[in-house]
Amino acid sequence: MTDWAGGGQPRQPRIGESSTVDAARLRRVNRGLAQDLSGKLTDLYVDSHEASSRPDAYCRPSRRQFLNRLTADIRRPGFAMVIAETGGLVGCAFGFPMLSDTFEWIGFDSGRPRGVEQLAAAGGIFAITDILILPHPQDARVALRLQERLLVDQRASIGATLVDRADHPTLNTLRSWGWLDVGAFWKPTGATRLRVLILPSANQHR
Template sequence: MTVNTPDRPETSHPATPGRRPARPGAPPERRRQGASPEQGEFVRPLTRCQIDDRMLELGELYANTSSHRVRASDASGRGRSAAFRRRLAGHMRRPGFELLVAETAGPSGGIGLTACAYGFPVRCDRPWWDGLDGWYLPEGLLRVAAFGRLFAIADILVERRVRTQDQSREWNLARRLQRRLLSDHAAELGVTLVDRDNADTLEALLSWGWRCLTVEAREASRLAPGRLLVLR
């Protein structure tokens, strides 16, 4: 955790050379102190066996962090958790699949799961991803996929604060997770699909560096099952 604390107040002593004097009436400058976010949350991959062992925990994380509106008949999130686990089990069978988790130590010393992200390479010679096929991808992305440099990030599960605070900072946890997935697979581009009615997730992804397609590319993907975004 980082804490903002004020610098020591200015005194009446002559100004130290090179130090900018405070403006009259201006609040003292503030700076971040304490452990950096990268030290506070440890990111690591899980093996398939480890994912199986922690499947229920991952499902709970999805239910707690999902931005979708909860239906009255599913107030507990059990249905969303089960659907996520089924989807994850299917994605795990894809070649090159990788899942990263972020963990942090709690006050009692226990290690808690705070976030996860996963994906897999998209190749032209393999089945496409959840209905997204070559008819929906613009020519530029098809070329990247043909060279094995296109990586699909299927889910990024993070707490609300990661969606709303310091989204543009490189140490933002969502940015760390997506950057690690791409670098682990030497991917040139990342690609993801967002439900067209999920404005919260779209806003978060755009704040983490994802970009919508150009007008020409959008025309090629307008029949895709969701909104297609890319990440460099």
């Protein structure tokens, strides 16, 4: 999740804005509908960043970069998305299943999580590439519901995401949502060092 938005410092709802975002309706979105919603999803991405109180570089939205990433993810096998609505779009989470060969180019500074290759081979790991939430006093509840619904719908045992190691606000927020930091990630090319986070799913207890 190299570009997560929302969930920072909550703000008070604006006049006329719903104060019950925690009761947002969740809806699964297929590949075709996600493509149709790409404009609204891009607006959500921009609004999430611009409404954030974070003053750092991660708060600078780029419509083109997000749209390119969304388009690429929609084309991936197994792409899935869940959106949250309260009359309008207030959040979304999306990603795709991770395959066992994905881990061949991941380096962990503390060793790989036990059984990760077996889980990936069985389709048990789902990469959540983005969680977008409009800042709101109840945004954390929406994010928690979205990420869990996405994993449950995909019957995944674990969610996985990537965060720039310098993006401390996002790392702290994800940890507060139950994500576990399991090590470092890097590619053979590229200087950016990322952190690998995983999220156990309710499917593990079923």
